[in-house]
Amino acid sequence: MASDPAFALPSSWPAMSLAKAQALLTAPGQPFEMTTATIRGVETRVWKNAPPSLRALIDASRGHGDRLMTIYEDERISYDANHRATAALAAHLSNLGVGKGDRVALAMRNLPEWPVAFFAIVSMGAIAVPLNAWWTGEELAYGLRDSGARVLIADGERHHRLGEHYSDLPELEQALVSRATTPLEGNAGRLEAVIGTPHDWARLPSAELPEAAIEPGDGAALFYTSGTTGAPKGALLTHRNLCTNILSGAYNSARSFLRRGEGIPAPSPRVVLTVIPLFHVTACSAGMMPAIAAGNTVIFMRRWDTVRAMEIIERERVNITGGVPTIAWQLIEHPDRARYDLSSLEAIAYGGAPSAPELAQRIYAEFGALPGNGWGMTETCATVTGHAGEDYLARPTSCGPAVPVADLQIRADDGTTVLPPGTVGELWARGPMIAAGYWRRPEASAETFVDGWVRTGDLARLDEEGFCFIVDRAKDMVIRGGENIYSIEVENVLYAHPAVTDCAVIGLPHRSWGEEPAAVVHLAPGETASEAELQAFVAARLAAFKVPVAICFVTDTLPRNANGKIMKKDLKALFADRVEAAA
Template sequence: MTSGPVIALSPAWPATTLAEATARLTAPGMKFEMEEVAVRGVPTRVWKNTPPSLPWLLTAARAHGERLLTIYEDERVTYEANFRATAALSAHLARAGIGRGDRVAIAMRNLPEWIAAFFAITALGAVAVPLNAWWTGGELAYGLSDSGAKLLIADGERHERLLAHYADLPSVEAVLVARATTPLDGHATRLEEVIGTPHDWSALPDAALPLVDIASDDDATIFYTSGTTGAPKGAVGTHRSILTNILSSGFSAARSYIRRGEVPPEAAPRVALTVIPMFHVTACSAHMMASIATGSTTIFMRRWDTVRAMEIIERERVTLTGGVPTIAWQLLEHPDRDRYDLSSLEAIAYGGAPSAPELVRRIYEEFGALPGNGWGMTETTATVTHHVAEDYLNRPDSAGPPVAVADLKIMDADGTTELPVGEVGELWSKGPMNARAYWNKPEASATTFVDGWVRTGDLARLDEEGFLFVVDRAKDMVIRGGENIYSIEVENVLYAHPAVTDAALVGIPHRTLGEEPAAVVHLAPGERASEAELQQWVRDRLAAFKVPVAIRFSEATLPRNANGKVLKTELRQLFAD
């Protein structure tokens, strides 16, 4: 059985306008009531009931008790067990000298330890620095050096990648390693010596979190993104930034009920199969915060496997999955889908990559589940718009309307003229979810973060009702299955090859991943290099998802306009079928 009964959609939809739905939900005394506060000196609408800090949320969530927080293979961690592990780890970090404002990095795959580490760090007023677990050792070392991390919590695989780099990272005073498979030496300690394995957490002593006075606008996170300069930039988020998504998610869901003419139900625990990495704001903020607030269960997989995912959905009665469109496509098109009972699925939500209107329709028709999408970025700590249910089915090419605390505007290239409805320009976004700045990059911060607004670099338009349509990216970037690949980073690696004198990276369409990276290179006279050789050259220096899937060779230097910019539209034609 592949799906349950198709969720009935009201023929009278919409029963109310977006504005009317928002007014009802945000009225005084309602759960989604708003107020205006000064955030870094800028008057900003915020959810009045947003939790004040991450340790406040963790302590409140302890009330979920024996409900399961995470499932990973045979490890089933309850909310109570997670709290005990987090409290123990936080106390250990405090004894190690970690305090307010110190940066502590996390470099590991999706594991129960990731959540405990994140909350243990932020409970001290320290700043959690989630690093991309797909990065090479050199890329991880850059993140540690750039952030000035004082301590690293890593899994065994990431620790092994960094062994050759620790000597060049004097700021890293200690390393805690989870699930190490080789002997540790130097300043590394097994995390299990501090808190045991997840199987042991429920037996840890009952202890409170350290008492630290934390304000909503104190720094909490540094999530790394990349820019057109090629160097990753750390977007500094606050406790308010990351916790805003709890009510943003709830508001969007409630708005869909109001639009349908129904009374929104109280938030209930869900079971989510989460396959997007926790080092992304989508998983950490948009998913994890709301999940913990509602007492929901998050299931991790070591790696994505469609058959294994369907087995988990059937066995654990998963109600929500997704992450990027790739996941939905693979579930829809797997030849063995009919062998599994996927009827528990209520929603398949994703973001971070373009999705085809066909996918929206098929999720609803074949799974009986409601599709969900949205728009956000690292600099906005994920969610700014949400697109769900009938609104998404009726506008499948939109990213949805903004949540009530967010403002969007479309600006001309001059950065001062706001464009009218329907015109395409640069998308600017404002709201309490915005990061405050880039870490130690004042010039880049001044360009991107302007009077409470984030200049996104996306080219977009808004329609009469405020629905967002992203039409292109002003920033030179390829998005492969939700992973950002900045062209200049790959181009610089290709340029470093002794045979290459000209190079450009472009995105080519891919049905399930959205797009993939491909390169065009021009070799120096008399030099030779094969496609495989150049792909290996990139693979040795960058994460695997950044390696061009195809490389074409141009006999002439690459075409450029009068300003010297490569005409990538012409280059994409080289990869047309």
């Protein structure tokens, strides 16, 4: 239970056990009925009523008609207009020779063109490759090379970053650029020449998507996640992976009503403010897919700004927002919050970064909205567990129990022995949301994906009821506001500086971002370098969110264990003042 008496839950809660709620919701004939499917040779529980493919999902969305699908500044796009643009772009890609299994990269900020491009690609059986819009030109070029993308759909800013790299991408045949502000050259053309601007989409011809035979297990998207080698790996997600979240998210919501002792209300569209990037599975899979299925209106912002967000919430009567804990904290703590009517908010949900236990309570107390979080990773296509409402208030340090189609186990270091409840070990997960593997990385795939399970690298425990508690990460990773920063990637850049002979990157706690990267550096004898110099060196080579916020210089080489591995836990004491300030 939450320790604050102001959040004491009624004695009648929970009105129903988890087991009984699951039995009722998944019974034959119910919306969350399950069946089994053979996935890569393993019999797996799946949602019986999940869409068979993303093509089926976007085709069904036409039934939402004139209801607004996306809003971006003064651009208001209906579901019908979105489908018209999607069909037109899919036809164009088909005419370019793009076919099933071909990769088409997508590099842009959250814009109405993003879902149009994504569904145009996947609806014809091609594989979408959403690239991190915060990446540098070299990082974007890496994603294009590694995926072997034939076509790139980008906004003007990402296209500009890639300018000097296009000559090194022989497999890339064409770039379609949206909102370009400079003349385009070579194989680059304007996306508007194909589908017009968002204001034009409602006037495009109503057309069917190009013919394509798509199975649930076919590849749909490559989402890049960094690895311990420092080079990002593409997790191949299938149509089934991405469609599973539609039912998983709805199940978590329905379970909350039953636990509260209430009936499940009839579905009704909601207004969602999406402020996290669609190139992450949290926004794309756990957010956009259920939103489209429900006919929700999704609002995009050019960049996060708390005042601007509160203006949008008030004007558009936003019901749901969140994404990462940072968003919730900034809404709660803004000094002008009382000036805005935020009473339409029903839920603030987040994941992807550590969060303080008090956050759930603050959301409930100050907005009257229900908090929500969950656990997942790129390799699980986001949602594996769900945690909302009173369950979250009662266990604010948990990420919730697994959804019914998923299984969790805590295993010992041998990777085989299953540990009992309450014991900390490595978290393993399986279910229809688990990625097919890493793109062109058979050895890494074999190490991570084992007999239908994914070994997550997270250290966790399960309680007697199945609630999961993430206690640490075995992977050497910092998560800043939902962005994964693998230490070795930053360390490799620091090592490239001529003055650096030893270094380590660690995560420091941050109240809003969850964590921030910091570095400990040992310089070569006779060499000098300042904190600002090394930060600029990293910033010139990696995305801004990966730059260490603080660098501590030490006179000796870094402490190592008997195996030669740097003992990073001992390094946090060097930043004690900063850690104490963040507490």
